Amino acid sequence: MTDLAPLVPRLRAICGDDGVVTDETRRRTYESDGLTYHAAVPGLVVLPTTTEQVAAVVRLCGEHGVPFVARGSGTGLSAGALPLPEGVLIVTSRMRRVLRVDPVEQLAVVEPGVFNLAVTTAAAPYGLYYAPDPSSQQVCSVGGNVAENSGGAHCLKYGFTVNHILGLEVVTPDGEIVQLGGGPDAPGYDLVGAFVGSEGTLGIATKITVRLLRTPETVRTLLAAFRSTDEGGVAVSSVIGAGVLPAAIEMMDALAIEAAEAAVACGYPEGAGAVLIIELDGPAADVEHEFAEVERLCREAGAFEVRIAADAEERARIWKGRKSAFAAVGRISPAYIVQDGVVPRTALPEVLRRIAELSARSGIRVANVFHAGDGNLHPLVLFDDAEPGAGERAAEVSGAILDLCIEHGGSITGEHGVGADKAKHMPAMFSADDLDTMQLLRCAIDPRSLSNPGKVFPTPRLCGEVPGVRRGVHPLVASGQAEQF
């Protein structure tokens, strides 16, 4: 705090008195994101309201060599927004305006603090919606979504945040305001693609142009109950194998169902070892045809009960158990770790069996809730934090699950990001050269590593001049007629 004291008056001049938080108790409210076991009280907190304020804060940080961390709603699950005691936390919660909805171009321009669901709310009167739908969509920010390249239940068909961002206004780590992307085939390198998913390490998004989609004509949802996750896995494979691309395929295993029943009494079929929620959307005739096919394939795979939502209310009831699953495990376990790994879809049955073995061996229960269509597992590793050593054992199981994902050619994170939490797992998935190459991008944009340092990469790369023979400057460059590129 002492080091940062000289910044306070200048930050107040930039953000106003009420836009700078110095009080320890208030700063403490920002000490972690959704992953509460990583915590650090930020040195200072600022609440800017405009791009210019963000840029001025970042420039000031640069002047003083002070690192900064962006924070949206703090729902992240990888400690991406974990603050720095020696740094400034830049919170976007006062940048919450939907600036424009353009129904003809089917896009919206929003400030970074806007809640994900607020985009769809603003677009709905025009029959449009914003497709990426993380389960946290009522409160997570679009800026956070951009930083994490967030997914959601429906990204199986519609893709992730990156597929829906048309343009960005970004404050770079040296405080410049730049426009990236903006139209189809924007000239130059795809900096929008590079920025989305960079977890706040390449600067701060201050304005976001998102693509809106036409609300589908029809949505059809079913719930299929199976004896085992194996049978459920077969159903998933045969649906995809039949050439059907559902909007969502979600699976829950027996323990996850038990938790959801305890929490919200979702009334899923009794005796189910697994349930699948499959949703199709699109033009009515196509959907009806494929929906019948999906129902048949589920029964063939062993579904002993298939419930079809007759209306929006029944659909909401089917989704209720799934949507409450994370919170619901609180009913059956005092503490839990939410894991986020990915395996090729065809490896799901094998990986689930191995997780069950891990669980049996360690005595740590694991509830599985996941995006089955794209192999994105969310194992919930349950433990009692009052029991000595249980937390460590749970962390071990959780880590072993990631190893399983990598062993099967998958990923250590499908949507929650690397953050501070998984940086140490990156070398299991990527070689030193891979990580070094990624960090060339970091060095180009944030050579002093001031923007969210310590996240994503286990070891920072030094961004000094790379040694190498520089030869043969082109005459046009020498004469100032061309820029070397």
Added chain:
Amino acid sequence: MGDRMTAVDAGDRAVLAALDGTGAAARAAGPGDAVAGVPPRFVAEPADLAQAAAVMRVAHDHGLSVAPRGRGTKLDWGYPPSRCELVVDTRRMARVVEHAAGDLVVRVEAGLPLDELQDLLGAAGQRLALDVPLPGGTVGGVLATALSGPRRLLYGTARDLLIGITVVRADGTVARSGGKVVKNVAGYDLGKLYTGSYGTLGLIADATFRLHPRPAAQRFVLAEADTPETAQRWVAAVRASSVVPTAVELDRAGGGGPTAVAVLVEGAAAGAGPRAGQVAALLGAGASVREEAPPWWNRLPGRPGGLLLRIGCPTGAVAGVLAALDRAGASAVRGSAGTASLFATPPEPLPSAEDPAGWVERVRADVAALGGTAVVLRAPAGAADRLDLWGPVPGAALMRAIKSQFDPDHRLNPSRFLGWRAS
């Protein structure tokens, strides 16, 4: 040229020997190897990733500038390289590394022709939902130029379908990003950066894509709009409907004639037919429904080697852009009306009073006034140096910084991309 061929001096022999030592096929370059008119000294044809990495290391050690090359279909895009000593030809790297049909994922080496990949996938009832309006190119070349065609409306462009990439950096370092699962946010997504980088950041060695099932049925709805405004209105009506078209294209010859509009719907047989009917109703009495694409579908306009412009604009500005191109005497306009990404060609020949640079700047200014951008993808031989191919590039300073990190000696396709500004 003749001098070059005979002057294989001791230095050249040493480089050839080093290239030979990589296991790649290496030879002195011939006249057919020129890159946009710039003659290289050597050609290396690695057969796999290890050889490609070794070749790039030799290039680094000898300070050679490098031009990656696939089948050469877009080698005349962008500026001619300011230096080009070694051509790294990827055509022998053409394996399908893995086709995980059940996971709808394929990993292929960069030298594989995209058409061959599509044939192979088609046999499995799948496809890479990426159209390429210039046939014959390799996967690597398509990625490096970020070329895309009609289906981009529904499926996005190459960057949206690419889920993993392996590259060889300027110094021979092999680096991978992404992976072979569709959903994956571990680390920076360098595939996005390499897509459309024109070989300036590294050699693309292999690529992993997400695939889609081949739809059971497809229908093309065709109609001719008498004015650009009508064409734009139709496109807006289709976009505002719930038919979920796969593509909405237009084609317009020079001279102010009608604009052909074609809408593709795909899906279950039971659905595609009725949806095509819905589209036909939106396009008026003259619309017809067919199972085959019109002849101009997914084909670049203009002649090989001619000036080719790509225009991006708001969809609501398409009529204005068509009118501006009429005024400028464009000989053809074609492309994705649904995403407002259009290819255009200049009058043939250009009126004697006008030079290509003047024509490009005129169109660019008109398009910019409508909120769009115009990029020259291909300039006629010898003309590129006199043109500003890219126009204003927001974020150019960041791009330059990226280039300098990935290729500190500026040996990879130097000046090919963005940087060669005629003064």
